[in-house]
Amino acid sequence: MEDKLMIIDPHVHMTSRTTDDYEVMAAAGVVAVIEPSFWLGQPRTQVGSFQDYYSSLVGWEPFRASQFGIKHYCTIGLNSKEANNEALAEQVIELLPLYLHKDNVVAIGEIGYDDQTPAEDKFFRMQLDMAKELDMTVQVHTPHRDKKAGTIKSMEVCLEHGLDPANVIIDHNNEETVKEVLDRGFIAAFTIYPKTKMGNERMVELVRKFGSTNIIVDSSADWGVSDPLAVPKTASLMLKRGIPKEDVVKTCYQNALDAFGKNGKMKEEHWMKPNSIDQSQLFNDNSVLRGQKPRIDDDQIT
Ligand SMILES: [Zn+2]
Secondary structure (H helix, E strand, O other): OOOOOOEEEOOEOHHHOOHHHHHHHHHOOEEEEEEEOOOOOOOOOOHHHHHHHHHHHHOHHHHHHHOOOOEEEEEEOOOOHHHHOHHHHHHHHHHHHHHHOOOOEEEEEEEEOOOOOHHHHHHHHHHHHHHHHHOOOEEEEOOOOOHHHHHHHHHHHHHHOOOOHHHEEEEOOOOOOHHHHHHOOOEEEEEOOOOOOOOHHHHHHHHHHHOOOOEEEEOOEOOOOOOOOHHHHHHHHHHHOOOOHHHHHHHHHHHHHHHHOOOOOOOOHHHHOOOOOEOOOOEOOEOOOOOOOOOEOOOOOO
């Protein structure tokens, strides 16, 4: 039997997903996830809602993931869409340093442009300066409208602020943007959405054409139509279509670990020598169970 590949999904909004998703992801080989802080659909009106959201990404959600055997990391930042509420955005920026040093925070993200407004530009630049000062990796959300120009602008602004392109992950690429991103030395991430242009069939051909260096696959699964199994499904399609296993491992595991592991908080040993799943554990007196018998794995070799 073929060994199951270990998978990292470096962009998935688990807050919006169910425990069933965690179960099927773990069964499909997902060992670790990175949850970027983002917009929640309903625009926030108070700085306190941001604070509680960030607290959840460094508290409750890693606990919830651990109950299903998945290691959870996050990226913290002010998203581009909500940067347009300037008065609120100013307060959110003040909050960020409180969270950037937390144990599971591996980058500043996801930040960048949505409509490419002056307010988005201002707060993107402020956060790039923070990344530079703290020597942190950056995860950039590129706009869905006017994608190519927005992607190029994002990279130019990163360079203007003195960031090393090797520390910047440019996300939501497609065939039109990938060459520019790789040529400039940035890391190119691809979001695989079901039933869209950037599906996993196209991802296979992209890896065939551009290889596996500096290329990362993610799901960006959230509260919209998306697939938390996009990375394992793409990995298995790549293997089926004859992409060498080494390239599949790089694009669906190793490159994400290398890119987000730079500040030393995300380490392979976290899932190679995991704590056993113990669903009798509580977080602030809360359990993920609703009267079920806790799963307690006792398979550790000590
Ligand atoms: Zn996202």
